[in-house]
Amino acid sequence: MSDRQAVRRSRSEIGVRVVWFLCALFAVITIFFIFAFLFYDAYPIFEEIGVWNFLSGSVWNPTGFPPAYGIYSLIVATLLATFLAMAIAIPLGIGSAIYIAELAPYRVKAWVKPAVELLAGIPSVVFGFFGLVVLTTWIRVSFDVPTGETWLAGSILLAIMALPTIISVAEDAISSAPREYKEGSLALGATHWQTISRVLTPAALSGITAAIILGIGRAAGETMAVLMVTGNAPVIPDPIWDVLSPIRTLTGTLGIEMGEVPVGSTHYHALFGVAVVLLVITLIINFSATIILNRIKRQQAPPASTGIPRRFPLTGWMERQGIFFRAHRTPILWGLMAVVLFAFFGLTGLGIALVLYLAVRYIPGRISPRWAQRIAFSLAALCIVVVLLALGIILYDILTKGLPYISWEFLTEPPSNLGRSGGILPAIVGTMYLVMGSIAIALPIGIGAAIYLTEYTSEGRLVGIIRTATDLLNGTPSIVFGLFGFAFLVIYLSFGVSLIAGQITLALMVLPTIIRTTEEALKTVPVPVREGSLALGASKWQTIRRVVLPPSVPGILTGTILSIGRVAGETAPILFTAVVFSTRFLPSSLFEPVMALPYHLYILATNVPNATGQQYATAVVLLGIVIAFYAIAIVIRHRSSVKYRW
């Protein structure tokens, strides 16, 4: 190669690298921007009434006289809703994961796994709709209360929504535990259940913990479902364990009030204050996740092979506390549980704690390993049955009540009579535009960032920062994106409520998913393959373009299609940025608002009486589109994993 060619080659190499670097930096910039804008718009409320009063004030009544801006009840509500949801989802999820990973016969596993993944695809507004129409009625009737819109309803929905995440990640972790552990345990004369509970599950602990934390993040950040079924009364349940009390979460507050608040008013700033608190909670969840996962990894792996551990100033002190806790963990945990039960249930609680303690101490010793195994396996199977039952009920209800209303007119006509009749064509078209635009923005940036992160760097400080930023973006509730979109695009840049604002907001929301799935796809190409190409004299970019990217395409495609599904189904980000309820005309420019299917369903369900048929039919169409995308993604992923066996 001539010198000139070489120079040109190296210049373009550098150029390409810079482009990818900028893409990766984009994530950092975005999260920084989001924080900045939210803080900027939230600052006035902190200035006016002080951070402590804001956080601890027990009355939230911004439209009252005088207005009250205390979010304590909202924080508690978020915590309670998440806590109860996790109490339901974690045992069910881990039990199901164990069943799928270890107990399911091959043929059963083949359809159960995709079924669970489909459950993940159902949009939250559809859950909310189902909850509003079916679940709350059931609660009202079964428990004989005036209304079914309660904490319980919200947590049940959140649990169902978090389950697929927990199950998939936990099942993945358990299946990935090395086969040698299983063989080693069985060879020592352990039963299958003993092997699962004492060796495989602890070995998969970091994955299971990640699953739980992802589940918590999902539950805490959910907006639409909770705002449709929890009753939205900003009170703290009294007594604290009254699951039939209505509550209002932080996310619900944003969803309900943002649309009606005058821009620039104190109420407006208060809502941004809420968004900031939500973001901080997300930060805390992420932070603790990293610490917990690092600890687990360090405990299990040999000391020499851990990467650069994250070192935060408090970690040393925390480690010493950790050692203390570990040594005394059994009595500490029991003590904690006793305190919690006492706080909630008084003396009865202590009694329950005592009974549980005696049971756990003495009974397992009396049960033979065979019986223990039979009981455990039945419980695990029960878990997956419950999960599939939930999926089945929801699908059955929506399909049976909605399919009869689907007609050609429904799909091709605009709505009339406030949506009670006519069709939903503009909503379908609007959703399509939103999807196309957001993917067009997110895909190139996401792929570029992923390429940079996997190919051009090794683990170091800068990469750590970029990854943290991406993780934070991933965990940010979708409503926060909506608020940011509103504050920045709609107001600050004066785009107004418009298609483009919606597209950009959705793009930001889906960016971390694309980055992550693309990274995963790139990482499955083994390092020796890259080395082989470089050893032949190919440049880095040539290697990426010709050797690494082609086999990664199915993985990238899967991620893209999953993102499409998600974008099509999301309501919160577009609530204040892009949508109107009813227009007869299709949008003619990017700066006009649009209709969208999820939003249409939401308004129909919550504001338009006597439109049951339309509601169900809209739900069916939305469900159909999203599930179709998810199904295609699953098929592609399955096909390609069979094809590329490295």
Add this chain to the structure above:
Amino acid sequence: MSEKFHSELDLLKQDTLQMVRFARDMLRDSMNALIAEDYSNALQIASRKKEIRELTISLEDRAYQLIALYQPMAKDMRVIVCILKMIAAAERIGRYGKDIANMTKHLRDQPECAEPLPLPHMAALVTAMIDDVTTSFEKENLALIKDFSSRDNDVDALWHSIFRQSLTFMMENPKTITRSTYYIMAARYLERSGDHACKMAEYVHYAITGERIEIK
């Protein structure tokens, strides 16, 4: 290599040295019996041949086992080679001892020679050489075999001297032919044993330094 191998190798080395000393004893005792014309002793000495044959077989087997099982390297391998050569040499020396012992009964009633031959002196030299090479291998001390070349020359000189003297006796007094011939053969056996000792010394040198030398 493993502990087991090294302890077995050490044991084999000790046993081999013991065998060489046993052969030396056969040589020395048979020469003493020849010169003292001690017939009963000589018979007993000759019967030791069975034992030395058995030792040869068992020690060689052990050496082959070590090679086959442990694939020794470097010095370990050279030591085993030296051991094998020493076993072979010791067997030969032992058989010379047996042959000398068998000669003793044929000297009965044979007329004496004119003068005593320096056979005891020659036997002492050769025995000393065997002793030294054994100790040299045991202690891995090359100093003991440094002058083997000249010592072997001394032994050779003695052999030639005994040969000429015997020829002279035979020419002077034909009645002494039987006795003299046997003495010549004994001296020849001693000289050959000396050569074997030199061979052993060459291999001891090889075992310790890896260098092949020739002792003439």
Add this chain to the structure above:
Amino acid sequence: MSETTIITTENLNLWYGENNAVVDVSMQIPDRRVTALIGPSGCGKSTLIRCFNRMNDLVSSCRISGRIEFHGNNIYAKDADPVEIRRKIGMVFQKPNPFPKSVYENVAYGPRIHGIKDKKRLDEIVERSLRSAALWDEVRGRMDESALGLSGGQQQRLCIARTLAVEPEVILMDEPCSALDPIATAKIEKLIDSLKQQYTVIIVTHNMQQAARVSDKTGFMYLGKLIEFGPTSQIFEHPQEDLTENYITGRFG
């Protein structure tokens, strides 16, 4: 040296689907001796020993005919309990596979699952097993550290200690040294020597010198069949079958 038999196989056949991996094998494994199985790759020796502790049960396409008797009882009988069998017949694998737990917990795992809870007893068992595996001195100061931090040879000895902790009668070793360096291998061979006073050892190895060094009886397998089975010195010095001789002299395999 009297020899009693502890495991007998009679006309044992094993199929993986259509593939007859073990063909009509009949052999008698002597008690408290080391028996080695040698043969080229794929000859069925690993498959055979995995029948002894019913690890082949884990493979769904596996089918067995014939008998395997342990102390006279058929281990494939309908009412035979594989869990109990595996307690009495332990296994050490080719690649060391310690659990991602501490050294102590690895060794204590076996006794724990068999119901022993008393800490003092567990401590005793752990120390005794580690001593028997010639590992105690090297790990006594790091019992609470992850087992994955040990070297390969130490990990393998840990796996042996772990197996010893359940007090088996037979120890199956499937090429235990093939992932180890020569020094670690020498240590394991020394260990096998000391183990045979108390346990029956059956070792599969593709290293013929190793088989000749450590074992009392050797079996040569080829294409699933047991070609020859006899005292080690006989197999390696004057084998009776031509096939055996050709394998040992390196003419094939």
